[in-house]
Amino acid sequence: xxxxxxxxxxGGQGVLSIAWVIDHAxxxxxxxxxxxxxxxxxxxxGAVSAFVRISDQPVASDLIANxxxxxxxxxxxxxxxxxxxxxxxxxxxxxxxTPLENVDAYPPHEALYKVLFSVPHLVALDATRLxxxxxxxxxxxxxxxxxxxxxxxxxxxxxxxQIHELFASKGERIIKxxxxxFRMxxxxxxFxxxxxxxxxxxxxxxxxxxxxAFEPQAVAQPTLDAWCKRLLxxxxxxxxxxxxxxxxxxxxxxxxA
Amino acid sequence: xxxxxxLGDEAVARGAIDAGISAAYAYPGTPSxxxxxxxxxxxxxxxxxxxxxxxxNEKVALEEGIGVSYAGGRAMVSMKHVGLNVxxxxxxxxxxxxxHGGLVIAVADDPSMHSSQNEQDSRYFADFAMVPCLEPGxxxxxxxxxxxxxxxxxxxxxxxxxxxxxxxxxxxxxxxLATARAQNVPNYVExxxxxxxxxxxxxxxxxxxxxxxxxxxxxxxxxAGNALTLRxxxxxxxxxxxxxxxxxxxxxxxxxxxxxxxxVGVYPLPVKKIRQLLDASSEVWIVEEGYPFIERxxxxxxxxxxxxxxxxxxxxxxxxxxLTQDTIRRCFGLPVSVSLQIEGLSDxxxxxxxxxxxxxxxxxxxxxxxxxxxxxxPGVRVMGDIGCYTLGYLQPYNAIHSCLCxxxxxxxxxxxxxxxxxxxxxxxxxGTFTHSxxxxxxxxxxxxxxxxxxxxxxxxxxxxxxxxxxxxxEEVVDLVAGLGVPREHIRIVVPLPNRKDQTLAIINEELxxxxxxxxxxxxxxVTYAKQIKLYKRACEExxx
Numbered sequence: 001x002x003x004x005x006x007x008x009x010x011g012g013q014g015v016l017s018i019a020w021v022i023d024h025a026x027x028x029x030x031x032x033x034x035x036x037x038x039x040x041x042x043x044x045x046g047a048v049s050a051f052v053r054i055s056d057q058p059v060a061s062d063l064i065a066n067x068x069x070x071x072x073x074x075x076x077x078x079x080x081x082x083x084x085x086x087x088x089x090x091x092x093x094x095x096x097x098t099p100l101e102n103v104d105a106y107p108p109h110e111a112l113y114k115v116l117f118s119v120p121h122l123v124a125l126d127a128t129r130l131x132x133x134x135x136x137x138x139x140x141x142x143x144x145x146x147x148x149x150x151x152x153x154x155x156x157x158x159x160x161x162q163i164h165e166l167f168a169s170k171g172e173r174i175i176k177x178x179x180x181x182f183r184m185x186x187x188x189x190x191f192x193x194x195x196x197x198x199x200x201x202x203x204x205x206x207x208x209x210x211x212x213a214f215e216p217q218a219v220a221q222p223t224l225d226a227w228c229k230r231l232l233x234x235x236x237x238x239x240x241x242x243x244x245x246x247x248x249x250x251x252x253x254x255x256x257a
Numbered sequence: 258x259x260x261x262x263x264l265g266d267e268a269v270a271r272g273a274i275d276a277g278i279s280a281a282y283a284y285p286g287t288p289s290x291x292x293x294x295x296x297x298x299x300x301x302x303x304x305x306x307x308x309x310x311x312x313x314n315e316k317v318a319l320e321e322g323i324g325v326s327y328a329g330g331r332a333m334v335s336m337k338h339v340g341l342n343v344x345x346x347x348x349x350x351x352x353x354x355x356x357h358g359g360l361v362i363a364v365a366d367d368p369s370m371h372s373s374q375n376e377q378d379s380r381y382f383a384d385f386a387m388v389p390c391l392e393p394g395x396x397x398x399x400x401x402x403x404x405x406x407x408x409x410x411x412x413x414x415x416x417x418x419x420x421x422x423x424x425x426x427x428x429x430x431x432x433x434l435a436t437a438r439a440q441n442v443p444n445y446v447e448x449x450x451x452x453x454x455x456x457x458x459x460x461x462x463x464x465x466x467x468x469x470x471x472x473x474x475x476x477x478x479x480x481a482g483n484a485l486t487l488r489x490x491x492x493x494x495x496x497x498x499x500x501x502x503x504x505x506x507x508x509x510x511x512x513x514x515x516x517x518x519x520x521v522g523v524y525p526l527p528v529k530k531i532r533q534l535l536d537a538s539s540e541v542w543i544v545e546e547g548y549p550f551i552e553r554x555x556x557x558x559x560x561x562x563x564x565x566x567x568x569x570x571x572x573x574x575x576x577x578x579x580l581t582q583d584t585i586r587r588c589f590g591l592p593v594s595v596s597l598q599i600e601g602l603s604d605x606x607x608x609x610x611x612x613x614x615x616x617x618x619x620x621x622x623x624x625x626x627x628x629x630x631x632x633x634x635p636g637v638r639v640m641g642d643i644g645c646y647t648l649g650y651l652q653p654y655n656a657i658h659s660c661l662c663x664x665x666x667x668x669x670x671x672x673x674x675x676x677x678x679x680x681x682x683x684x685x686x687x688g689t690f691t692h693s694x695x696x697x698x699x700x701x702x703x704x705x706x707x708x709x710x711x712x713x714x715x716x717x718x719x720x721x722x723x724x725x726x727x728x729x730x731e732e733v734v735d736l737v738a739g740l741g742v743p744r745e746h747i748r749i750v751v752p753l754p755n756r757k758d759q760t761l762a763i764i765n766e767e768l769x770x771x772x773x774x775x776x777x778x779x780x781x782x783v784t785y786a787k788q789i790k791l792y793k794r795a796c797e798e799x800x801x
Binding site: 010011019023024027032033034035036037038039045046047059060061062063065066067068078079081082084085086087088089090091102103104105106107111112114115116118119 | 508614
């Protein structure tokens with residue numbers, strides 16, 4: 001088993017904390033790994049990335065070859081696209097949709113989303129809003145990790161255990177906010193997987209997912225069924241567009257008419 | 258035996274601690290910074306009697322380490338590759354005098370120049386100084402080789418260079434740790450002539466260094482880190498060093514079994530093993546991270562014709578930048594994987610270079626300098642230096658026009674002034690000023706050169722993660738005055754938007770003066786405000 005992933009974002013967004021949690025969980029699972037990182041000028045708002053390579057055999061290279069990564073886990077939507085060259089053709093992108101604009105040439109949001117949402121295997125979510133709801137805006141990184149958790153070759157409880165470890169010195173409130181953030185992300189990705197399996201097109205899901213107020217537990221089956229029905233309707237693409245543009249967060253238990 | 262997840266740099270630090278170092282010294286620089294940072298933090302957490310500091314510069318750091326060795330202790334000195342240029346003088350000479358207590362110099366090279374101005378290869382320095390070089394290929398070797406380097410240094414009485422590269426220094430893996438050795442009891446060098454390199458002594462000491470070479474050669478020939486696997490006469494061969502092995506193994510997989518293979522991690526080069534590889538192989542590829550150091554030797558600059566040699570000199574591998582699995586696969590004619598294609602990607606993906614932080618004091622200094630310069634020839638160039646403020650080269654400031662090496666701005670401004678550039682301005686931070694800006698300022702003071710030196714005093718070494726500065730606030734003023742700059746031409750400005758008029762007025766007062774002025778832009782770094790308070794409190798406690 002070989003599993004390569006890229007974790008990315010901007011300095012200060014907690015990219016290396018995600019890597020820390022994965023590294024320690026991988027180690028505890030008895031697997032081999034190497035994890036390299038580029039953070040030379042992280043404090044200055046530059047791009048930050050970490051490459052994690054997981055295997056049941058000893059890992060040789062610290063770098064990921066082009067076309068070898070199974071997953072890009074990004075805390076920022078433009079950064080999510082920066083490492084596309086490393087992704088396998090069937091690779092996944094899991095990303096927050098909240099832009100961090102600290103460069104003048106940042107692309108227009110509509111154009112950026114159009115490209116990002118065209119990625120066939122995508123979980124897009126508003127990790128920033130979900131983290132705020134979970135009790136700590138900085139936990140946006142744990143929302144994204146939660147949304148990617150089911151893809152990783154690791155038991156989810158090992159990841160949660162390491163999140164506890166990472167925030168152990170910060171007190172119960174911060175631990176709880178980060179665990180809840182992680183679980184919201186996990187609930188979101190389960191929801192997306194179920195809808196996708198039912199045939200909801202990825203471009204529709206990409207626009208709806210960031211507007212849903214996920215809770216730190218799995219979405220109830222009747223709610224899921226209702227959304228499934230709604231998003232398989234003929235006008236689903238139009239609805240997705242409307243929901244995304246409205247930029248408001250919807251409670252999950254009321255699927256829009 | 259315990260296992261921990263460590264960065265390459267951290268593994269070196271733990272190796273040094275477990276080798277029983279008495280002290281460690283360093284100057285911060287990416288990708289080497291975490292070595293000393295880890296030693297300092299670990300020693301503090303575990304109340305270990307390991308002394309040391311962030312030194313003024315790399316030369317001083319090495320001299321401090323040499324002092325530890327002279328007094329019988331073991332010392333780790335760490336720096337980035339260009340730092341070894343600063344420390345080259347003690348490095349070359351301690352090779353001649355030899356070590357007493359174990360002395361290891363860990364140097365982190367930066368191929369691909371992720372955060373450096375060149376990609377020089379430190380193996381040349383080890384070769385130049387005729388001292389051994391250990392080149393770990395993974396995090397476990399970072400730990401093991403560091404421990405071994407101390408043992409080797411003490412046994413053969415030579416300093417040892419440990420060469421790291423960015424991708425190892427900044428990559429994590431699980432590392433198995435062994436039992437720590439005790440520190441040495443101080444025991445001074447019995448024969449002081451060894452360390453007194455008067456020509457009469459230096460000739461003897463150099464002869465000793467030359468005499469040590471066969472022992473070093475034996476050490477390298479017999480080292481498990483230089484592993485030769487011959488699979489049959491007439492097969493192709495590969496000579497691979499350091500991190501190159503990881504990429505090669507990954508790129509070639511089972512296909513490697515068709516090659517004779519020599520893996521090198523210990524220098525001087527194992528000449529006999531290389532001879533065996535060449536004799537057994539139809540042709541040889543040389544895969545190394547950094548400069549084509551081994552290839553130049555083995556191919557005799559391409560003059561050797563008995564076997565075809567392929568590498569960076571011949572164009573088989575890229576001459577510049579880091580190796581990757583893919584560059585090696587291409588080198589051996591193997592296909593590379595296809596990536597996910599995303600339509601329109603290049604239209605919405607822009608670079609996100611580092612930039613000055615919001616409310617950074619440097620921005621206000623640059624805005625003022627730029628505004629003052631509008632009165633002059635637009636061709637006027639401002640000499641810059643190395644630190645966060647180097648980002649002032651970029652838009653929207655475009656305020657500095659050089660960045661060569663640590664401390665270079667002042668000397669370059671002197672030269673430019675002598676050539677007729679008016680006004681001749683330069684910009685240097687407080688950390689870089691004490692690193693290597695004081696000597697050129699002394700030149701300017703003695704010459705009363707008509708240059709205007711801006712010292713951007715933000716009270717910290719910010720670029721590398723917030724290490725303490727050697728002088729800030731009034732200490733900088735006193736240093737500058739002590740070097741001979743008249744107090745009336747040492748001016749303080751506060752780089753804040755609401756103090757801009759005063760800043761401009763002061764600069765404009767100094768510009769017409771036909772001599773040396775030092776303008777100190779004094780405001781603490783906003784990003785490390787908390788850290789600065791801690792350092793200042795620690796300083797006060799020390800003086801009390």
